[in-house]
Amino acid sequence: MSPNKKGVLAGDEYTHKLYFDPRADKADTGGYWITDEQLREKLSDLIDTEEKIEKASVYSNPLSSWQATNALLYHAFIVMETNNWWWSIEKNTEGITIQRSKDIKSVRDMYQRKKRTTGWTPLTKIRKNETTQGGNTTIEELINYIWRKDYLNDVYHLLKENCQKFAAMIFDRIKSPYNDRVYFDEAADEPRSSFNSYYMNVDRVFSEVQRLSTSENFTRLEIYKIPISSWNIPDFFVPGIFAFLFRQISGLFSHHYFVIFETNKGTYWSFERLPTRFTIQRAKNKQILLKECQRESRETLLSKANLEKSDVAVPQNMNAVLDFTWKKRNLEIFYLPVNFCYLVALGIYEKFKRN
Structure with a gap:
């Protein structure tokens, strides 16, 4: 995540794809890579898009295990709760990832089936920063919003289009449904x-x-x-x-x-x-x-x-x-x-x- 790496700063590694893991809590299942053109139709086939978001929280974890605090340098992601599932959504240098699980730990503490980075002090644990009620926003509406705003084609940039900005936009959409x-x-x-x-x-x-x-x-x-x-x-x-x-x-x-x-x-x-x-x-x-x-x-x-x-x-x-x-x-x-x-x-x- 260092700004000295050109690929991270300029988005050279970005895939323009979304990774979706429908059962992040099951060892015998895998995920799907989905393009912008496939996004709405394919996800509609894989999930119950009418599920309403009950709560959403912004979480953060440090970028490096050597950090003493994640107050300034951190990765941000969203964890959502519906009636039946826990979900996470986030953006990084590779693309956008959505995970779904019956167990919050599989989406909060794990990223694509690997443990999220934590540091060596109590100040660098995975931390919940802000929570909001989901209102009447459904998973399908959130997917439509991501597609409509063309977020899959917004190449990751450490300063302009990073994980924190993406998490903030998704959180604001859930907190205050788009008013158009x-x-x-x-x-x-x-x-x-x-x-x-x-x-x-x-x-x-x-x-x-x-x-x-x-x-x-x-x-x-x-x-x-x-x-x-x-x-x-x-x-x-x-x-x-x-x-x-x-x-x-x-x-x-x-x-x-x-x-x-x-x-x-x-x-x-x-x-x-x-x-x-x-x-x-x-x-x-x-x-x-x-x-x-x-x-x-x-x-x-x-x-x-x-x-x-x-x-x-x-x-x-x-x-x-x-x-x-x-x-x-x-x-x-x-x-x-x-x-x-x-x-x-x-x-x-x-x-x-x-x-």
């Missing part, structure tokens, strides 16, 4: 129910969309354009100060744009950028998506939707749209001006139309 909210309605043409869901964080949206759209391939896509009425904006659409700003901006940008996809299973998906959030809706009745947004009439705010563009779509699904929109650092689009609804819709249209 999306309105998601999986059955917009059916009566309201607890299954429809609505506002949720982005990482849960990835899970819900994956559940629904894996077998649905796009056949056609369209962009719709609606003139905006700047004098009649209901509260559900733009709350508070955003309503005032929206009225000012709408004088310059007088149309709202959104995309609708048709699938080979007879379903339709709409995707649109609203002033303060994104909305994703799914229905068997396309007319509902044209007439309503978030179960309110579009004509309350807007006029009738007009078809702007239409084309044959590439045979992909809504998972690919989310990948295109939110992978890596693309969440900055949450904070772009309202007129970016056109750029978002056009970008998706150009990406997923058949050339």
Whole structure:
């Protein structure tokens, strides 16, 4: 871990892979090396991704057995508790490692089946530094977060992308779930129910969309354009100060744009950028998506939707749209001006139309 070693400082040894050991407490089992492309699908096959994190703690241990203290030089990692398992997650010069066990010692005291480094004084034992409740974060949401933030492709760097920074980001995500909210309605043409869901964080949206759209391939896509009425904006659409700003901006940008996809299973998906959030809706009745947004009439705010563009779509699904929109650092689009609804819709249209 010495900064004099170029490979450690610059990440020359980094594999861009995640090592997952599903039973770190069993001698007769082994682990899996998983790439970024395989991350969500393969881990979903190996574990119960719906497990909720009950507690999470930041642990540390010294980098060298010669240290007298690990106050400054230390490796940081996260230990999580769910109803059925103990988990650890961490990053080092090789990649990211996730371990799972029925026994906390197998993930807290061991790394890839070897004892973690400890020093020669009482100040260099494996130490718990901070603990938080897990809230409603699931293992799957955490995996989606790691994938979405592209952490597997962030090459390890002793100063910039190290174990401590990674542990802090994972701990903060569990402690304060990511606040970028999306309105998601999986059955917009059916009566309201607890299954429809609505506002949720982005990482849960990835899970819900994956559940629904894996077998649905796009056949056609369209962009719709609606003139905006700047004098009649209901509260559900733009709350508070955003309503005032929206009225000012709408004088310059007088149309709202959104995309609708048709699938080979007879379903339709709409995707649109609203002033303060994104909305994703799914229905068997396309007319509902044209007439309503978030179960309110579009004509309350807007006029009738007009078809702007239409084309044959590439045979992909809504998972690919989310990948295109939110992978890596693309969440900055949450904070772009309202007129970016056109750029978002056009970008998706150009990406997923058949050339």
